[in-house]
Amino acid sequence: MDSFLLVPVIDLLAGQVVRAVRGQRSHYQPMQSALCAGSAPLPLARALLARCASGTLYVADLDAILGRPAQAALLRELLAGLPAVTLWLDAGFKDAAAAHATLAALGEAAHRVRPVFGTESFNGTAAFEDCFGEPGGAVAEDAAKPVLDALLSLDQRSAAPLDPAGAWARAGRWPRDLIVMTLDRVGADAGPDLATLAAIRERAPRARLFGAGGIRSQADLDTARAAGAAGWLVASALHDGKLGAP
Structure with missing residues (x-):
């Protein structure tokens, strides 16, 4: 699919990959996959990347999203085991400082990590504005820290x-890359949420939109x-x- 990025996802909870269903995180169970046995993150990540020939992996650190410490050691293991892969990481970042701290804990490979700021996680409007102060990208927390490619x-x-931060109403501060995350369609075999995609497209016509949730087949992707x-x-x-080549 020319220029269309198929991004495999792993949801990490207590050191293993779990199956996400409708965003009901308290009910997630260890992954049972047709691609490989067990729920260990690195083998499953490799199998997913091979299945869709992707160089990008989306990682949701559910421990961090639920308010516990990020799984930094596990994330470092993934980065070491996937040396040619870029990670899009949602670790429940509440503000820019939290993202910088997690990236610092990932060591030299952190340059291959793009933080994902979820609107559900911001701790206030000021935090959103610190991350996305200008159209087109994230800003550094201070001059000593690099700009976040978020x-x-x-x-x-x-x-x-x-x-909680009112980010949906601040389209003028949205970066170029947006994820349209419809949690109740995740793992629900319910089809992609094209209505919300269209609504966001109207408000951000120059943005690159990546949907999440609902894909059932190649026809849905098309x-x-x-x-x-x-x-x-x-x-x-x-x-x-x-989905994906055998």
Whole structure:
């Protein structure tokens, strides 16, 4: 699929990959995949990347998203074991300082990590503005720290934004790369949320939009691409053998 980025996803909880279903994190269970046995992160990540021939892996550190310490040692293991891969990392970053701290804990390979700021995680409007102070990208917390090459995830559930910082209403501060995250379609075999994708496209016509949730087949991906998506985040359809080359 020319220029369309298929991004495999792993959700990490207590050191293993779990199957995400509708964003109901308290019910997530260890992954059972058709691609390889067990729920160990590195073998599953390799299998997913091979399945869709991708050089990008989305990692959701659910421990961190739920308010516990980030799984830094596990993330370093993934980076070491996937030397040619870029990680898009959602570790529940509440502000720019939290992202800088996690990246610092990842060592020399941190340059291959793009932080994902989810709107559900910001601790206030000021935190959002610190991360996305100008259109087109994130800004550094101070002059001594590098600019964050970050993505913004516009999170919602049941058509309601998860947004304590009011980021959904601040389209002028959105970066170029946006994830349209419809949590209740994740792992639900419910089809992609093209209505929200279209609504975001109207508000951010120059942005690159990456959808998340609902993909069931190659036909769904073709429809998403035709609707203007630059790519899609996928897990269940890959694990279940519904998508990707054998």
